Amino acid sequence: MTMSNTGGRRRPPTIHDVAREAGVSRGTVSRVLNGGHYVSPTAREAVDAAIRKTGYVVNRHARSLITGRSDSVGFLLTEPQEKFFEDPNFNVLLRGCTQALAAHDIPLLLMLAGTEDERRRITRYITAGHVDGVLLVSSHSGDPVAEELRKAGVPLVACGKPIGLGSKVSYVAADDRDGARDMVRHLLSLxxxxxxxxxxxxxxxxxxxxxxxxREVLTEAGVGVDERLVVSGDYSRASGEAGAERLLAQAPDMDAVFVASDLMAQGVLSALQRAGRRVPEDVAVGGFDDSPAATAATPALTTIRQPWDRISNEMVRVLLAQIGGEDSAAVILPTELVRRGST
Amino acid sequence: MTMSNTGGRRRPPTIHDVAREAGVSRGTVSRVLNGGHYVSPTAREAVDAAIRKTGYVVNRHARSLITGRSDSVGFLLTEPQEKFFEDPNFNVLLRGCTQALAAHDIPLLLMLAGTEDERRRITRYITAGHVDGVLLVSSHSGDPVAEELRKAGVPLVACGKPIGLGSKVSYVAADDRDGARDMVRHLLSLxxxxxxxxxxxxxxxxxxxxxxxxREVLTEAGVGVDERLVVSGDYSRASGEAGAERLLAQAPDMDAVFVASDLMAQGVLSALQRAGRRVPEDVAVGGFDDSPAATAATPALTTIRQPWDRISNEMVRVLLAQIGGEDSAAVILPTELVRRGST
DNA sequence: CATGCTTCTGTGAGCGTTCACAGTAGAGAA
DNA sequence: TTCTCTACTGTGAACGCTCACAGAAGCATG
Incomplete structure (x- = not known):
């Protein structure tokens, strides 16, 4: 037994201790730790045993100091944070990325760029090389932090196609357009x-x-787009409610509505109910996201499921590839129509 | 093609470069960087200028290697993650902790211990000293990871009083009992x-x-506790609904109900509505948390607000103090009754 | 026998910091 | 003068690791 200190600070074993224990040199231990080419089976076994016995864990700081890598990545949110932290999709994304990275033994650093001060600090932190790459949640256009990171050559993968940035930024997104097409085709088929x-x-x-x-599907189907049937919202429940009211006023003969988010669709349901329209008999309602809001609604929402678990996995995969030197890439993942009571 | 220097990889300036630029030694630069005692005003100025000019940022790996500190902390979630990521309180907590730490220039590492494999990996990561301390979200009893960290002497601050752990673990919690008392007193006053x-x-x-x-308030008030009026839930909406149904069956003369979470209270509202009870006229409903669910409900919920922003700040404060060598501490923060339409 | 190749192993250097220590200069006291 | 004290500065030695390189051993080939 090594000396033990009651409940406190013990000097953790180093690669040196492992080498001595295994009767080999530091170099051999290091080779076993990384990749492990050119190591004899006997040496490898001895090292493995010594690692188990000593409870050795590599000191990442020492490793990073020499490799220049940090073996960590940042998860950067530059959007207004309240909005995103209330968004279940964001939570699934954050969780998915954390787990996907954990599988590679890479910790995720959560970075919230709210204030100007935080933006500066985070930009410096990242460009100084304290993370190897960044998973970016910042779908809206013209993000200065993202632009600066891109210029600095930091490996970067955005969630959703970034509008403002140059075309060289990698991103992973659900096929929004195709999902919308599916939903509208579904409504037409009814x-x-x-x-x-x-x-x-x-x-x-x-x-x-x-x-x-x-627009595409309606045009292709020969139905055409009536601009009175299109109103804009901001993904909030309230804006869905307001939007539905405007639609009912502008086009009382509306028999279906495609709502760009489930949360807004909840608002739409309320407004329709208040106006005495039955769902789905009088008006069919289609949402987007397949968030918890979709099943919580009455009637439950027919919606487009975004493959958030796959999105997070792909973001991590693409980022790690890019850190490994590969070129930037765009990944677009298919969505899925989930039919429930509202259509 | 490989990533070339077009916008990328330049060797970042070191403390050496700064020293040369400022015409002083590494030691002096280091002294300016940390604390800064025993540095002449002229030297300090020269160093500051050189830092600005070179764009120097300290290499944390090198620093950590020698200090033994990592200057980072982990945010550890050992609970079933789905549940927590849907919990708005958890999100506020995570955000608050991240920001509070950012103010100290300390990054937050998100750690999710779901599978057994992840638990092992995370335990090793933390006990190896790769973070200086841990913010723990694991209120349920008998958490093996937390117990192991405690034994290893890792600075630890839990959110909510940890049941299973020894008394030496720091924690920050809202005054749940007092909040409940406030709510029940409020209902009595009606x-x-x-x-x-x-x-x-x-x-x-x-x-x-x-x-x-x-129980306390009802006993103190001389009303007494009728066990038919107490049913248990699991914080989910569905369990609130089921609980209300049981209550209505066991005690049809119920004229108020205190629900231990807003989400459950939403379920209670649905069940009461279905049973034809008016809220608050027939049955007053009080929730707990003041989550978004409280204002989204109809009628809006009277509830107990937990001071999540203060909780996260205190958790960080206590953790940093503990990392600095101070003793463990328990902090209990007051709650607040928020009156809305449901009572 | 020398030469080359492959597979494996050990060694020294050095990554960018901080820290302990030694050293210097100037002021004041003996 | 000489000594002490204070305020400051410079210098090697680490920290724990990886990497390049030099060697050693085994085996086939010239």
Whole structure:
């Protein structure tokens, strides 16, 4: 037994201790630790045993000092944080990324760039090389922090297609346009022809794409787009409610509505109910996201599921590849129509 | 093609470069960087200028290697993660801690101990000294990870009083018992006497304390506790709904109900509505948490606000103090009754 | 026998800091 | 003068690791 200190500070074993214990040199231990080429089976076994016996864990600081890598990545949120922290999708994303990184033994550093001061601090922290790469949640256009990171050559993967940034930024996104197309086709297949839409904000890629999908399908189907059937929202419940009211006023004959988020769709349901319209009999309602709000609503929402678990996995995969020297990449993942009571 | 120097990898300036630029030695630069005792004004000025000019940022790995500190802390969640990531309180807590730490220039590492594998990895990571301390979210009893960290002498601050752990673990909590007392007193002051309760899980400190407060006030007031008026829930919306149904069956004359979380209270509202009871006329409903669910409910919930922003700040303060060598501490923060339409 | 190749191992250097210590200069006291 | 004290500065030695390189051993080939 090594000397033990009651409940406190014990000097952790170093690679040196392991080498001595295994009867080999530091170099051999290091080789076993990384990759492990050119190591004899006997040496490897001895080292493994010594590691187990001593409880050795590599000192990442020492390693980072020489490799230049930090073996950690940042999860950067530059959006207004209240909004995102209330968003269940964001939570799934954060959780998914943390777990995907954990599988590679890479810790995730949570970075919230709210105030100007925080933005500066975080930018410096990242460009100084204290993380190897950044997972970026900042879908809206013209983000100065992201732009600066891009310029500094920091490996970067955005969630959702970044609007403001140069084309060289990697991103992973759900196929918003195709999802919207699916939903509108679904509504058409139910015989609806006066299909309204409550859009998302038009400075976000998702908002733009979902509207585009809506327009495309209606045009292709020969139904055409009636601009009185299109109103804009900001993904909030309240804006869905307001949007539905405007739609009912502008186009009382509306028989379906595609809402760009489930949360807004909840608001739409309230407004329709207040106006005495039955869902789905009078008006079919389609949401987007498949968030908890979708199942909590009455009736439960037909919606488009975004593959958040796959998105987080892909973001991590692409980021690690980029850290490894590969080129930037864009990954677009398919969505899925989930049919429930509202259509 | 490999990533070339077009916008990327330049060797960052070291303390050496700064020293040369300022015409002083490494030691002096280091002294300016930390604390800064025994540095002449001229030297300090020269160093500051050189730092600005070179854009120097300290290499944390090198620093950590010698100091033994990592200047980072972990935010550890050992609970089932789905549950927590859906909990708005958890999000506020995570955000608050991140920001409070950022003010000290300390990054937060998010650690999710879901699978057995992850638990082992995280325990090793932490006990190896890769973080200086841990903010712990694990209110339920008998957490093996937390216990191991405590034994290893890792600075630890829990959110909510940890049940299973030894008394030496620091924690910060809202005054659950006092909050519950406030709510029940409030209901009594409205003239209600048949006050039911839907409790939280009894293996969490919050669940226990809220029930205790309920019992205390009713006993003190001479009303007494009718066990048919007490049912247990698990903080989920569904369990609130089920609990209300049981209460209505066991005690149809119930004229108020204290629900241990807002989410459950939402379920209670649904059940009461279905049973034809008006809120608050027939049955007054009091929640706990003041989460978004409270204002989203109809009618809006009277509830007990937990001071989550203060909780996160205190957790960070206590943890940093403990890392600095101070003793463990327990901090209990007052709650606040928020009156809305449901009472 | 020398030469080359492959597979494996040990060694010294050095990554960028901090820290302990030694040293210097100037002021004041003996 | 000489000594002491204070205020400041410079210098090696670490910290624990990886990396490049030099060697050693085993085996086939010239």
């Amino acid at each position: 015989g609806r022809r006066r299909i309204g839409m409550v859009t998302g904000p038009q400075d976000t890629p998702g908002g733009v794409e979902r509207l585009a999908g809506y | 003239g209600r006497r048949r006050i039911g309760m839907v409790t939280g899980p009894q293996d969490t400190p919050g669940g226990v304390e809220r029930l205790a407060g309920y």
